[in-house]
Amino acid sequence: MEEFENQELFKKNNIKNTKHRNLVLDVLKESQFPITTEDIYLKLQERGAHISLSTIYRILDVFANKGMVVKAIISEGSKAMVELQHLEHKHHLICKECNKIVAIEDCPFEEFAKALEKKTDFDITGHKLEIYGYCPACKE
C-alpha cells in the first residue's frame, strides 16, 4: 500500500518508479519535519540500503522539479542548511536554542496574498514563512 501510493505518485508525475526513489520517498513521508540530504542518506544506510549520496541529491532534485517536495532553508545567525519539506502547506516555529521545530497549522497569509496581488500586479504562486524564538524549555 505504501508501495502502491508511491507508484501512483510517480506515475502522476511522469517519472520512473525506481527502488531508490521509493526508499527516499518513504523516508520523506516518515519525517514530520524538513531533513537534510545527509539525514536521508544516513537513515537509509541504517536500514542497510545501498544508495549513494549523489543519487539522493539527484532524486531530491527531480522531486523538487515536479513539485513533490519543496526545498526549505532553515537559518538564523550563521547557520544555513537546505532541507526538504512535504508539499502540504505548513510553516515552522524554530527554537534558536535547541533547534526544535514545531509545525504551525494556520497560515495568516492567504488573504494577505490576494490583497498583495492587486497592489503589486504580481502573480503570486507561493511563500515561505519561518518563525524564530525560544521554546518553552529554553526560554529560561
Next chain:
Amino acid sequence: MEEFENQELFKKNNIKNTKHRNLVLDVLKESQFPITTEDIYLKLQERGAHISLSTIYRILDVFANKGMVVKAIISEGSKAMVELQHLEHKHHLICKECNKIVAIEDCPFEEFAKALEKKTDFDITGHKLEIYGYCPACKE
C-alpha cells in the same frame, strides 16, 4: 556625514572603525535589497577598492553578530543564496522568472505572532517571510 554615521555605529557596537568596514557598510547602505557577499566584492572592485573576498566574509560575520545586519536566504527551486539585509523589518516579493525583488511594507504577521505565543508557549523573537511569484513583466 556618511563617514560620521558609520563611525558612530561602529562605536556603539564596540568594533573598530576600519577603512574596509566603512566601505562594506557604505555598499550595504546603498543597496535597497539583500545582496550577496560577491556582489559587495564586485562593487568595491569597480570602485577601485582593494579588498579581499575573505575579508568581506569576515566583516559581514562581525556585522551579523552585532545585529547590524541580518542574514537572509532567498530561494526557490534549486537556487539558494545567502544574503544580507538591513535591520528594518521588511519582506520581499521575488519574481521567479527575472529574480526582481520588490519590498513589501506591511507585515501581516505581527498579530498572528501574539496568538501563536499563547498557543505554543514559545517566546517568539522574529520571523522571515518570502513571497514568490511572477512580476507584471514576466506574467506573460
Next chain:
DNA sequence: GTTTATTTGCAAATCATTCGCATTCGCTTT
C-alpha cells in the same frame, strides 16, 4: 526477451565559505 532511454555509483570537479599565518593597521597610552 530485446531495445532504448533513464537512473545510478563512483570518483573527480566545482562552488561558496572558512581558516592559518605573516603583515598591517587602529586605538590607547605615553
Next chain:
DNA sequence: AAAGCGAATGCGAATGATTTGCAAATAAAC
C-alpha cells in the same frame, strides 16, 4: 606625535556541501 598591543587584513590553502562525467545497471515499452 611616537610606541606598543591586540585586532583586522591578504593571500593561498583547506573544507564541506553539492554537482558532474562517464560507464554500468535498471525500468518501461515493445
